Amino acid sequence: MMRAISIEFFKFRHRHIYLMATLFLLIEVIFLFMGMSRSISMKPENANWEALIVMFASMNGLLFPILIAVSVSRICDMEHKGNTWKLLLTLSIKPGQVYAAKYIYACILILWVCIVQVLSIAAFGIVKDFEDPLPTFLLIRYFFGIVFTSLAIVALQQWVSLMKKNQVIALTLGMIGGFIGMTADLMPSGVSRIFIWSYYSGLSPVSLSYESEELDFIVRNLNALLPLMLIVIIAAISIYLAGSMHLSRKEV
Amino acid sequence: MLIRCVQAEFIKLRHTRIWLLLFILPLVSVIIGCFNFYMNQGVLKKEWYSLWSQVSLFYGEFFFPIFIAILCAFLWRLEHFNKNWNMIMTAPISANSIFFSKLIVVGSMLTFSQGFFGLLYFFGGKLLGLTSALPVELFGWLLRGWIAALTISTLQLALSMRIKSFAVPIGIGFCAAILGLGMYVINLGLLFPHSLLTIGMGILNQSSISSLWNNLLYYIMNGVYIFVFSLVAIYRMKKSDVVA
Amino acid sequence: MNQVVSTHNLSKQYNGKYCVRDLNLSVAKGEIFGFLGPNGAGKSTTLKMILGLTRPTKGFVTVFEKGFEENRGFILSQTGSLIESPSYYGHLTGLENMRVVQKLREVPDKNVMQALRIVRLEKQKDKKVSQYSLGMKQRLGIAMALMSFPKVLILDEPTNGLDPAGIGEIRELIKSLPQLHGMTVLLSSHLLSEIEQIATSVGIINEGEMLFQGSMSELKSKSQPTIKIKTRNNKLAQELLRINGFSSIQSGESLVFEDLLDDEVIKVNQSLVTSNIDVLRIEEHKKSLENIFLDLTGKEQSL
Numbered sequence: 001m002m003r004a005i006s007i008e009f010f011k012f013r014h015r016h017i018y019l020m021a022t023l024f025l026l027i028e029v030i031f032l033f034m035g036m037s038r039s040i041s042m043k044p045e046n047a048n049w050e051a052l053i054v055m056f057a058s059m060n061g062l063l064f065p066i067l068i069a070v071s072v073s074r075i076c077d078m079e080h081k082g083n084t085w086k087l088l089l090t091l092s093i094k095p096g097q098v099y100a101a102k103y104i105y106a107c108i109l110i111l112w113v114c115i116v117q118v119l120s121i122a123a124f125g126i127v128k129d130f131e132d133p134l135p136t137f138l139l140i141r142y143f144f145g146i147v148f149t150s151l152a153i154v155a156l157q158q159w160v161s162l163m164k165k166n167q168v169i170a171l172t173l174g175m176i177g178g179f180i181g182m183t184a185d186l187m188p189s190g191v192s193r194i195f196i197w198s199y200y201s202g203l204s205p206v207s208l209s210y211e212s213e214e215l216d217f218i219v220r221n222l223n224a225l226l227p228l229m230l231i232v233i234i235a236a237i238s239i240y241l242a243g244s245m246h247l248s249r250k251e252v
Numbered sequence: 253m254l255i256r257c258v259q260a261e262f263i264k265l266r267h268t269r270i271w272l273l274l275f276i277l278p279l280v281s282v283i284i285g286c287f288n289f290y291m292n293q294g295v296l297k298k299e300w301y302s303l304w305s306q307v308s309l310f311y312g313e314f315f316f317p318i319f320i321a322i323l324c325a326f327l328w329r330l331e332h333f334n335k336n337w338n339m340i341m342t343a344p345i346s347a348n349s350i351f352f353s354k355l356i357v358v359g360s361m362l363t364f365s366q367g368f369f370g371l372l373y374f375f376g377g378k379l380l381g382l383t384s385a386l387p388v389e390l391f392g393w394l395l396r397g398w399i400a401a402l403t404i405s406t407l408q409l410a411l412s413m414r415i416k417s418f419a420v421p422i423g424i425g426f427c428a429a430i431l432g433l434g435m436y437v438i439n440l441g442l443l444f445p446h447s448l449l450t451i452g453m454g455i456l457n458q459s460s461i462s463s464l465w466n467n468l469l470y471y472i473m474n475g476v477y478i479f480v481f482s483l484v485a486i487y488r489m490k491k492s493d494v495v496a
Numbered sequence: 497m498n499q500v501v502s503t504h505n506l507s508k509q510y511n512g513k514y515c516v517r518d519l520n521l522s523v524a525k526g527e528i529f530g531f532l533g534p535n536g537a538g539k540s541t542t543l544k545m546i547l548g549l550t551r552p553t554k555g556f557v558t559v560f561e562k563g564f565e566e567n568r569g570f571i572l573s574q575t576g577s578l579i580e581s582p583s584y585y586g587h588l589t590g591l592e593n594m595r596v597v598q599k600l601r602e603v604p605d606k607n608v609m610q611a612l613r614i615v616r617l618e619k620q621k622d623k624k625v626s627q628y629s630l631g632m633k634q635r636l637g638i639a640m641a642l643m644s645f646p647k648v649l650i651l652d653e654p655t656n657g658l659d660p661a662g663i664g665e666i667r668e669l670i671k672s673l674p675q676l677h678g679m680t681v682l683l684s685s686h687l688l689s690e691i692e693q694i695a696t697s698v699g700i701i702n703e704g705e706m707l708f709q710g711s712m713s714e715l716k717s718k719s720q721p722t723i724k725i726k727t728r729n730n731k732l733a734q735e736l737l738r739i740n741g742f743s744s745i746q747s748g749e750s751l752v753f754e755d756l757l758d759d760e761v762i763k764v765n766q767s768l769v770t771s772n773i774d775v776l777r778i779e780e781h782k783k784s785l786e787n788i789f790l791d792l793t794g795k796e797q798s799l
Contacts (some may be wrong), residue, residue, distance in 0.1 A: 339583035344573035
């Protein structure tokens, strides 16, 4: 198994995939920091952690599905291009192992992106001298929210990217996912919870309330979020297993 | 020569279901936009104008650029596979024709999707019970949107021609869309292809192009970008070795 | 207009290393020029430079005695080619692939069907190319190259992936092209036997440099049999025969004669016997093309 993973790392030696994902994230970070700085300069009391986290959570709904679709497609497409799927299977590695290795490789990449994002949020707050101290627990909850949701979406994208040689399908799925992820808050929660992409904002520890005239930031109760988190984890596992089994049985 | 190239491009698209995309994206955008409009009728009081702000927001700001990137990447992907570069570069066809035939194909697809989007907007509005007359600006939004879309297409075609990966140019396109929004916000929109789309389609401000001068400037900027991007792409095609 | 394709000090460097160096190749009208060399010798790179797919680091190419750069469109319209491995759009049928090339090259409909018939793909023309076997893809590639019935046909390893029957068929096809359609053919191969059976002229390339260029008969003349004669006194025998007009060289324990006719062998033997020089052996040695090739390339490994 370790051998299969190290093969994945080896294959991407010259591919700068980490660089690409990091740049992708930096664009988001810069964009949101610009927006945040503007809103603080207009209204100094906006300088709080809750507002920052909400902005990131809703932007993630758009960004992550597309980032994952692009990265996973890149990881999987090279096998289509060189017809190397066949080669791998003749190297006495089980298809399930290849599938797992790719999944783990993609997950490590996404984990890296998540870590960088959380660290930049913390750094921004500290640089901007937010009144409240660093809300470590809130950020940890935020971190796990995006990681778990991403695990499920990586599994989904990998399945589609490997199943269909035509990457248009995988990327269109990513695009529609981003669409849903971004507009999830506008839908009734019963509807949006069907879609895996809605959990970026759904699992955010802070939410926006449109009830009153003023925008309110509400810190969600951890207990209320735990069942949702469970759903995402179960979804991740079942999508992964379904994809792995489907492709292992598929004739090459 | 160009006409034959375009015909060849259309033959290449047979049996592909890329056409489906042309329907799906406008449809999803309009449905979500209409739904959002319906839910927030309290705040959105300007009838057709408010509806336009809703349907065009997600469409024009993020998904239209990605959609264009996917189309362009798809057209070049056909050539990146199976040594097809060898075939097109040994045909008695100029590099100009190769590049512009692809631009024409993308352009005609975009014409279709813009038209369909406009039509859906009209029916969506009727379905929501809007009674006033359609905005006079509608045609202008669609046309200017189409032109900005061509500008973005030229950029994406140039990227996808050079980058063999299917997904990377799309990722770049998406980042550029976010950058474009930023440029628009700080009022440098006329300087960036993706912001031109925001301006042209009247997404964030339905009356942003008023004066003749601004209008002219808008077309000139698009023209300059299309010219520069195609020039660079064609130059690269002529000067570099084919690695099929 | 005798020289159809010629290259002038053509060189290509990749990362500071010459892949092709000062190559002067010339193909005359109506020839089947076999470009022979081991894998990685620079055959494909040379052919790609002739077609303008790769730009030379130094030197230039002329086709119909016209510079390539200035006459790209004209030259390509007179050229059909199959480089590296066949190009195709997998999601399209064989016929649709032909239609794409038809549009790009502006040829009449009848050529499409004729080319498909020549490579015997008419029955499979409505099948998707992704489902073709390697040999069928190769045939399709040849059909695409032939479709415009060009004046020059450039084929890179045309029999790759074909079965023995297919190889024979394509070989006969290529041989017939100069007479039937007035084509000039430039083809590459790493198989000597194949070139031997098709080509009228040969160029042998190794490590980017041309080692031999000339007609097939010239190459074959290098393989004329030699006669080796071993006597009890080689020195005396050589002197005697030289006076009689037969020059020879000493090689090992024998004297080697080139281009000896049967009658001359009898004469040589008689004069040796009458001079009381004991003849131990008279042997004929054939130098195979294979050996010549190995001599030229200095390579013992498989080609």
